[in-house]
Amino acid sequence: MIPKEGMNEEEVLAELEERFKIDLTFNSGKILGSMCTYPHPLAQKIIQKYIDRNLGDPGLHKGSKKIEEEAVQMLGELLHLKKAYGNIVSGGTEANILAVRAFRNISDVENPELILPKSAHFSFLKASDLLRVKLVWAELNEDYSVNVKDVESKITDSTIGIVGIAGTTGLGVVDDIPSLSDIAVDYGIPLHVDAAFGGFVIPFAKALGYELPDFDFKLKGVQSVTIDPHKMGMAPIPAGGIVFRKKKYMDAINVLAPYLAGGQIFQATITGTRPGANAIAVWALLKHLGFEGYKRVVKEAMENAYWFAEQIKALDGVYLIREPMLNIVSFGSKKLKKLEGELKARGWGISAHRGYIRIVMMPHVKREHLEEFLKDLREILRKVL
Ligand SMILES: Cc1ncc(COP(=O)(O)O)c(C=O)c1O
Known part of the structure; x- marks a missing residue:
């Protein structure tokens, strides 16, 4: 009351x-x-200091927008991409929804289907429901990684994309993304990698000598990656990351936001008004901790x-x-x-x-x-x- x-x-x-x-x-x-x-103590300071920044109206906060772009660029570089397109979003759920939205919007099939492992996160159920994309579940191997042959067997003319997971929610399994990428290239279908958890682990674990498959833009078929700073990146909630290989994916999900105080823009995120401070915290932590810190x-x-x-x-x-x-x-x-x-x-x-x-x-x-x-x-x- x-x-x-x-x-x-x-x-x-x-x-x-x-x-x-x-x-x-x-x-x-x-x-x-x-x-x-x-969250890391530096991120807490940043949230307090820049709590008023709204990336939903970037014309007002041009400095914050530039910082978000640089944060996305750094995530891209971590994932072996020279020029990255994307956003710092509310989490892995929004990032996955944006990827599915982009894949659906660039395709012209009537009844879109997405092939994904049975181990995929429930955010794809939301994506399917929101976007009217049918989920086609691929079987898992005994080691709980996706069965690549089963993925291939499920490709049809209606397939708009394939999902591989780099760090499954339940077991932290990294799928055979190189083989999924090969299939994606062969069939001309985009591959999305859900590295919401693994994105801030695998690059560093590999540098430490752990043997893990490649999972990122090094692989030609990979067109988008979810990588969440608010998980192993130690950023405050909410801070997810969506990174696209090409501008065309962003173009496919951008909508015109005509009446903002800072002027007209295009917006790809699901959320309108969104916290600038969290994106700034992502930038700050990447700069502060650096590769060696992580x-x-x-x-x-x-x-x-x-x-x-x-x-x-x-x-x-x-x-x-x-x-x-x-x-x-x-x-x-x-x-x-x-x-x-x-x-x-x-x-x-x-x-x-x-x-x-x-x-x-x-x-x-x-x-x-x-x-x-x-x-x-x-x-x-x-x-x-
Ligand atoms: C692999 C994977 N993808 C996506 C998500 C969704 O992330 P969020 O809870 O930040 O929306 C999770 C969350 O645990 C996850 O493990």
């Missing part, structure tokens, strides 16, 4: 503190099942993943779903629901779905948190087995 007379600031803040006692916080180290993290973050995350996977293998009553490819480790158990309930009761931010519990080694997840978690897991297993 809105009070007749307003509360003073202290009262409002005190009430919020009280109300948020039930929230889990990233800093507590208890959130192990999220792809978000505590590499250090990814090193710790990957080492935690491999260490944790070994710990799980050594435990009775749980089993690894597959060896980690990225910094995600998922494990199953015959007593999964019981484990989930008991772990949650002890305050752990995890979820069990598709038959496993997923642990995401985000930057806020430290070895001591994992040790604490394993201690609880061992105790619970002793009780339930």
Whole structure:
């Protein structure tokens, strides 16, 4: 209820503190099942300073617009693209929707179809619903990567695009993007890579010596990539990224915004008014951390993943779903629901779905948190087995 007379600031803040006692916080180290993290301190300063910037009306904030363009350009360079087109958007969902929208709009087929792995994120369901594009699901291999032969067998005259995933939501699997790219080139169909999670991991993991497939614009068939700064990029929510290889994709989704205070523009994003501060934070973090800074973050995350996977293998009553490819480790158990309930009761931010519990080694997840978690897991297993 809105009070007749307003509360003073202290009262409002005190009430919020009280109300948020039930929230889990990233800093507590208890959130192990999220792809978000505590934003980098520099980003927090930037949000506070530039909170009024609106990229929905870039004529007013020309400096901010230029910074967004440079942020997209840096994401493009990270993904081996010389000239990038795109936006910093509200997240991976919006980025994926924009890619599907671009692919649909450049095609002239009557009943558009998109081929995607069964492991794809649910954002594509929203894209399908919004854009009236039929989803054609491709089977997975035993290692949970997409079956490329099945993808090829599903191509028809109505196919407007193919999706590959570089870091699946559940298991962090990187699909065989080079083979998907070959198919895309052979059939003249654009390939979208959903690297919402992996985009800020794979380039650095590769530089650290981890063997992972190529997944980006190095591959000719790849026409667009989703890469989210608000996941492993440590930017504040909301900050997703969509990068296109060619201007024609942006042209296909741009609409005229005629009545803005800053003057008429073309806008490709789903959102109109949108936060400039978050795009500025992305730019600032890329500049501040640089390649080596992100590499250090990814090193710790990957080492935690491999260490944790070994710990799980050594435990009775749980089993690894597959060896980690990225910094995600998922494990199953015959007593999964019981484990989930008991772990949650002890305050752990995890979820069990598709038959496993997923642990995401985000930057806020430290070895001591994992040790604490394993201690609880061992105790619970002793009780339930
Ligand atoms: C692979 C992948 N794509 C897209 C998304 C959607 O991202 P967002 O929640 O930022 O919209 C996620 C989120 O977990 C994801 O894992």
